Amino acid sequence: MSIELKNVTYTYMPKTPFERTAIKQINLKICKGEFVAIIGHTGSGKSTLVQHLNGILKPTSGSVSIDGIDLHGKKDAAKTVRSKVGMVFQYPEHQLFEETIYADIAFGPKNLGLSTEEVDARVRRAMAFAGLDFSAYAERSPFQLSGGQMRRVAIAGVIALEPEYLILDEPSAGLDPRGRDEIFQEIAKLYQRSGIAVILVSHNMEDVAKLATRLIVMNDGQISLDGTPQAVFGEPDKLKAAGVDVPPVTALLGKLKTRGLNINDQLLTVDEAVANIIQALGER
Numbered sequence: 029m030s031i032e033l034k035n036v037t038y039t040y041m042p043k044t045p046f047e048r049t050a051i052k053q054i055n056l057k058i059c060k061g062e063f064v065a066i067i068g069h070t071g072s073g074k075s076t077l078v079q080h081l082n083g084i085l086k087p088t089s090g091s092v093s094i095d096g097i098d099l100h101g102k103k104d105a106a107k108t109v110r111s112k113v114g115m116v117f118q119y120p121e122h123q124l125f126e127e128t129i130y131a132d133i134a135f136g137p138k139n140l141g142l143s144t145e146e147v148d149a150r151v152r153r154a155m156a157f158a159g160l161d162f163s164a165y166a167e168r169s170p171f172q173l174s175g176g177q178m179r180r181v182a183i184a185g186v187i188a189l190e191p192e193y194l195i196l197d198e199p200s201a202g203l204d205p206r207g208r209d210e211i212f213q214e215i216a217k218l219y220q221r222s223g224i225a226v227i228l229v230s231h232n233m234e235d236v237a238k239l240a241t242r243l244i245v246m247n248d249g250q251i252s253l254d255g256t257p258q259a260v261f262g263e264p265d266k267l268k269a270a271g272v273d274v275p276p277v278t279a280l281l282g283k284l285k286t287r288g289l290n291i292n293d294q295l296l297t298v299d300e301a302v303a304n305i306i307q308a309l310g311e312r
């Protein structure tokens with residue numbers, strides 16, 4: 029079970045003076061159970077790439093398939109996408125529009141043609157998952173909430189679709205550190221509890237390093253690195269060429285190593301780094 033892109037190229041505004049090829053000859057397979065983070069400098073093609081994973085964009089050339097179904101081949105392809113792929117866009121709270129939080133989260137499942145009971149069960153599950161107490165929030169207007177809470181409602185609306193592939197394009201953009209941590213904790217929880225694939229576009233290297241099982245680095249419309257976080261962050265020269273920084277923890281460990289400390293510079297979390305630094309200092 030996978031989403032597969034074969035030789036996908038996408039050109040915006042072809043045959044005009046504004047023509048721009050945003051992704052070039054991309055070959056990529058993402059399987060259920062993976063947590064894939066897509067990183068890269070501004071304009072490297074991340075959003076264009078993920079908008080192919082749910083059929084919003086149709087490749088200029090090449091093909092996209094989900095669980096073996098060609099997205100642009102069959103008539104029922106759109107239905108397959110709707111039922112399997114959930115997409116959280118940048119600033120998803122801008123897409124809230126119903127009068128109550130309940131109605132907003134119920135909107136997607138209703139559109140899937142589910143029974144009232146099933147819609148209700150999904151709304152309750154999604155709200156519980158997003159940390160929104162049902163009795164306190166269901167009948168409130170989403171527009172009375174803080175920015176972080178509005179985003180949780182918007183994400184709950186996508187989670188209520190119970191997608192098998194969940195795509196999140198910069199889900200923490202514009203949030204303060206606390207809001208950002210909460211959103212990432214929820215995403216991690218969802219990933220750990222279910223066998224879905226998560227595809228996350230993010231600029232935050234620490235979150236990416238902590239959560240992802242696989243990192244894809246985009247550079248100028250192409251995939252320049254693809255591997256585990258350890259493997260990718262172990263390629264500082266290629267990362268630099270792609271305009272991407274290593275996580276601060278990895279950078280710190282690298283510097284301590286060049287200063288002669290016997291240290292593992294492939295660690296990605298603060299806790300791992302602290303334990304390793306204490307051990308290295310004890311050896312001196």
Ligand SMILES: Nc1ncnc2c1ncn2[C@@H]1O[C@H](COP(=O)(O)OP(=O)(O)OP(=O)(O)O)[C@@H](O)[C@H]1O
Nearest residue numbers: 040041048050068069070071072073074075076077
């Ligand atoms: N609607 C559009 N019309 C024309 N060109 C576009 C459009 N959207 C994106 N582009 C161009 O395609 C290229 C890739 O853009 P894309 O948004 O996919 O990059 P990105 O890596 O997601 O960037 P960011 O990190 O800033 O969101 C850029 O050069 C961008 O200017």
